[in-house]
Amino acid sequence: MINDNLTQSEQKDPLEFFDSVYELYEQAEVAVGGAVDRFYCIAGHTIRLRFAGSALVPYMTPALAHLEIEAVANPALTVCLWDSTSTNTIMPPPPWRRNQHHPKRGEIIGFNTDRIHTSFQWGAYALSLLDRDRNLGIYWMETTGEIPYWETGSPLRSIFNVWMGKRGIQLVHGGAVGLPSGGVLLVGKGGSGKSTTALSCLNSELFYASDDYSLVAFEPTPTVFSIYSTGKKNADDLERLPFLAEAISNRDRLDSEKALYFLNDYFPEKILPTFPLRAILMPRITGKPDTTLTATSAAAALASLVPSTILQLAGSGKEACQVMMKVAAQLPCYYLEVGTDIQQIPQVILELLS
Structure with missing residues (x-):
């Protein structure tokens, strides 16, 4: 145009x-x-x-x-x-x-x-x-x-x-999973394990808000809101989440597209529209069997969250940065060292939330 x-x-x-x-x-x-x-x-x-x-x-x-x-x-x-x-x-x-x-x-x-x-x-x-x-x-x-x-x-x-x-609610490039009593914001660039982490929680006691885009607010307390009940996964990594196989909407185009899941069609009871935030997690794939947590700073979390949000979303600027900074300043932040045993991922998050 x-x-x-x-x-x-x-x-x-x-x-x-x-x-x-x-x-x-x-x-x-x-x-x-x-x-x-x-x-x-x-x-x-x-x-x-x-x-x-x-x-x-x-x-x-x-x-x-x-x-x-x-x-x-x-x-x-x-x-x-x-x-x-x-x-x-x-x-x-x-x-x-x-x-x-x-x-x-x-x-x-x-x-x-x-x-x-x-x-x-x-x-x-x-x-x-x-x-x-x-x-x-x-x-x-x-x-x-x-x-x-x-x-x-x-x-x-x-x-x-x-x-x-304009209403103090910021769309961010990040996923979210948790419980009605509280959950975590998942941030990181593509390939960090963010989608694997979020989608694996559908097969656990945890609930799902998103894997790619979420709405967040910092007043009165840090809160996340679901906006899209979808998930995306690299086509060459689908075997790690076999329970999602029937939810793939674009199976005939996986040679050129990521797998796209419309999760409300298959897991409506697992999607939460909102919950308070208790922590920010930055997944990173380790290749080791076990999943663990490593404490880090709000600055590290913002470095994983702000650039991709600002780059991807038209209209994001100073106000968006302020919302993200105020959310991060109120929450503990961790690296989620993602292991190869997928079942451990939601368990580690559950233990953190409990």
Whole structure:
């Protein structure tokens, strides 16, 4: 979504652009005969996803199914979703040039203000907009034909991140497992053992919130909220978690994708929407049989959490860092030395929590 032929007279301000896309959404909704609504309670906030037709529904809703609620009259946030192909409503060339697009996170330089957030994700070819004043988001993509598996596993990240961030709740790159009385935040870069740790707990007394993205808050006490009931695992390492085999949603594409699990379909009783945090764990694979804990500092935990969160999530900045720092400052932090005996992993976490 680049327009290198843009003239000065064709440029729009962020609010004007938002309103023009919202008009297109309304046209798309009319074109398909109305909207399809889904409602969710995420981190205590009611959210409506309003689809122009049903084409995007099976791609955007499964990851949120564990948080679905009955319709409410006045949701705190409404996100309007549409694609051009199924609605026959074309998105015109964007009012920005190539050098205005952040190559990693997707923000559009010059189109983000205190009120309006604008980002575009090349991998999903998806545009995300948020009007903070109206609590109104828009999500557009060209077609449902080539939605990446990671987008269905963690949809609407940019919109949720920016909107929740203004309410003191931060979307972070981290998983969480625990008990209703308390649990742990799992942080670390890809390949550290974070997903193995989180997913192994589904086969234990522990409960699951996430393995990749979580919402955290520090007031009144550090708390984690589940947002996506999904899990991802490298395709060459699936035999370590055989009890999850039937939950793989993309078995025919494992030559090019990680295994994606929609866990609410198979383990709904194991997913907790929220619990207080008791510790931060940084998994690291040792190759040894046993799993153990090694105490470390909040600084080490932040070094594992902050860079990947800031790099991956559009809209993350100073406020996001402050939330993560305040959470880490209140919790003990440990390296989780992940051993080859998978059953030991949840047992070590249980012993810590007890």
